[in-house]
Amino acid sequence: MPELPEVETIRLGLQKYLVGHRIVNVQVRAPKLFQGNPEDVIGAKVKDIRRVGKGLIIDLDNGFSMAIHIKLTGQLIYRGDETKNVQVSKEKVGQVPSNATHVIFTLDKKAVLYYNDRRRFGWIKVLATDQVGNLPFFREMGPEPPVAKEMEGKALTLEKFKEILTKSNTAVKPLIMDQKKIGGIGNIYANDALFMAGIDPRRKANTLTAKEMEALYKAILFVMEKSFKYGGASELNFVNALGQEGEYQNHALVYGKEGEKCPKDQTVIKKFFLGGRGTYMCSYHQK
DNA sequence: AGTATCCTGGAA
DNA sequence: TTCCAGGATACT
Numbered sequence: 001m002p003e004l005p006e007v008e009t010i011r012l013g014l015q016k017y018l019v020g021h022r023i024v025n026v027q028v029r030a031p032k033l034f035q036g037n038p039e040d041v042i043g044a045k046v047k048d049i050r051r052v053g054k055g056l057i058i059d060l061d062n063g064f065s066m067a068i069h070i071k072l073t074g075q076l077i078y079r080g081d082e083t084k085n086v087q088v089s090k091e092k093v094g095q096v097p098s099n100a101t102h103v104i105f106t107l108d109k110k111a112v113l114y115y116n117d118r119r120r121f122g123w124i125k126v127l128a129t130d131q132v133g134n135l136p137f138f139r140e141m142g143p144e145p146p147v148a149k150e151m152e153g154k155a156l157t158l159e160k161f162k163e164i165l166t167k168s169n170t171a172v173k174p175l176i177m178d179q180k181k182i183g184g185i186g187n188i189y190a191n192d193a194l195f196m197a198g199i200d201p202r203r204k205a206n207t208l209t210a211k212e213m214e215a216l217y218k219a220i221l222f223v224m225e226k227s228f229k230y231g232g233a234s235e236l237n238f239v240n241a242l243g244q245e246g247e248y249q250n251h252a253l254v255y256g257k258e259g260e261k262c263p264k265d266q267t268v269i270k271k272f273f274l275g276g277r278g279t280y281m282c283s284y285h286q287k
Numbered sequence: 288a289g290t291a292t293c294c295t296g297g298a299a
Numbered sequence: 300t301t302c303c304a305g306g307a308t309a310c311t
Contacts, residue, residue, distance in 0.1 A: 002305050032293095054306075071306050073295080100295085119294045121306070137307085170288080179307080186305050235305060236297095255305090276289065278304080 002070055004184030005224050006232035006246065007054050008148040010076055013241025014049045014058070017078045021046050021107040023060070030102035033117065036126025040064045041105075053141045053183030057132055065129040069137065071121035073100075073237040080111030088243040096243070118237055137179075144183040145217075147224040156182055161217045165205040172208065173201035174275035176220070185220060188233050191280045192253040193219040195263075200286045201279050226251070254280040 002010075022045045026038040044060035051057070056076075058066040070076070077096050096114040097104060103115035103124060115124060125135065132138055142164075143156040164182065168175050176182055177190050185193075194201050196219035199212055208216070232238055232246030235256065239245055249256070253263050258271035262282040271280050 006305070069306080071293095072304070117294095118296070119304090121293060174288090177306095188305055233305065238305070273289095276291095277306095 002054060002072070002074070002232075002238055003186035003189055003224075003227075004054065004144065004147055005189075005227040005248070006238050007051055007056060007070070007184075008228060009232045009240050009246065010070075011049050011051045011056060012148075014056075014076065014078065017080060017083065017111075017241060018058070018107075018113060019046050019049060021080075021109065021111055021113075023105055024108055025106040027104040027106070028102070029104070030117075030120060033102050033115075033120060033122060034124050034126075036124075038126070040126050041066060052138050053144060053179055054186070055137060055141075057138075059129055063129055064126060065132050067125045067127065067132050067135060067138070068115075069122050070117065071119070071123075073116075073118040074122035075100075075114070075116040075237065075239050075243070076241055077114045077116065077239065077243045078111065078241050079114070080107070080109065083242055086242045086244070088239075140180045141183045142179060142181045145185070145220050145224060147184070147221060148228055158214060158217050162210065162213045165208055165213050168205040170205060171201065171274060172199060172203050172205045172216075173279060174277075175205045176216075177275075177277070184224075187277050188235065188248075188252065188255045189220065189223050189227065191255040192223045195254045195280075195282060195286060196223060198286055200283075201274055201281055223253070254282060256280065 023041050028034045044062040047061045048059040056068040100116045100118045101114050105113040143154040146155045173190050176185050197216040227248040230247040233248035234245035235249045254269050257269045260269055264285055267282050267284040269280055269282055
């Protein structure tokens with residue numbers, strides 16, 4: 001999934017519906033995805049939901065936490081009395097549990113939390129709350145664009161952003177997607193932000209002018225805020241904590257639009273690979 | 288810096 | 300049947 005706006009969307013949903021519930025039982029259907037002892041979470045009450053980059057942390061009231069990364073196809077879907085009448089987007093995600101459901105948390109008050117993950121790339125790690133920060137993924141997370149509030153990690157300021165770019169002579173797109181440099185940006189928003197800022201994704205980061213770096217910084221914030229307002233991008237599998245899809249995919253600028261017209265004129269958007277990732281750009285408006 | 292790898296399913 | 304996918308990591 002899921003980049004910062006999508007993970008933050010899930011976090012907000014879990015904050016609203018999951019916090020306060022006690023975990024009554026845990027059924028692990030795919031042991032590989034669930035690391036740690038399920039017994040450590042059973043009987044505990046959910047205290048808080050945090051997000052660091054694209055990672056989620058569910059804090060419990062017994063000193064343990066669950067660190068979660070949903071990678072490309074993970075879903076955390078809550079079902080309870082208060083969500084009974086919620087319209088679920090499509091049948092592909094409407095039915096839980098499904099054959100993509102790998103962990104089932106039975107909660108008190110007749111509620112359930114499902115972890116679905118079609119491709120099984122994600123993970124759930126149970127560990128002491130004070131050890132979460134020691135996981136390399138969280139420890140090495142770079143500062144994050146201040147898109148949605150509730151900043152758990154360090155906020156990425158324009159000055160810091162400029163410093164990161166100036167110090168790197170690698171291509172700008174892979175750089176801004178490097179979670180150790182900047183947290184939360186993935187392929188969709190990297191593509192769209194670079195288009196919006198008029199910058200060729202292959203440009204070496206340290207060749208950008210101050211003006212270009214500022215334009216890119218603002219574009220990153222803009223496209224992510226926009227996506228957050230649309231409820232995230234459900235290009236593949238993303239759904240929020242209630243199983244509903246977002247709408248950003250219907251408002252993307254260049255991502256996934258190979259062969260289509262540039263949003264600004266008739267130029268055809270081209271696709272190529274950069275750093276192993278599909279890259280979309282308008283060669284007329286991005287230099 | 289580029290490529291393989293963990294997986295599954297939808298599309299070409 | 301082959302290729303591709305919002306990620307991250309461990310290799311060459």
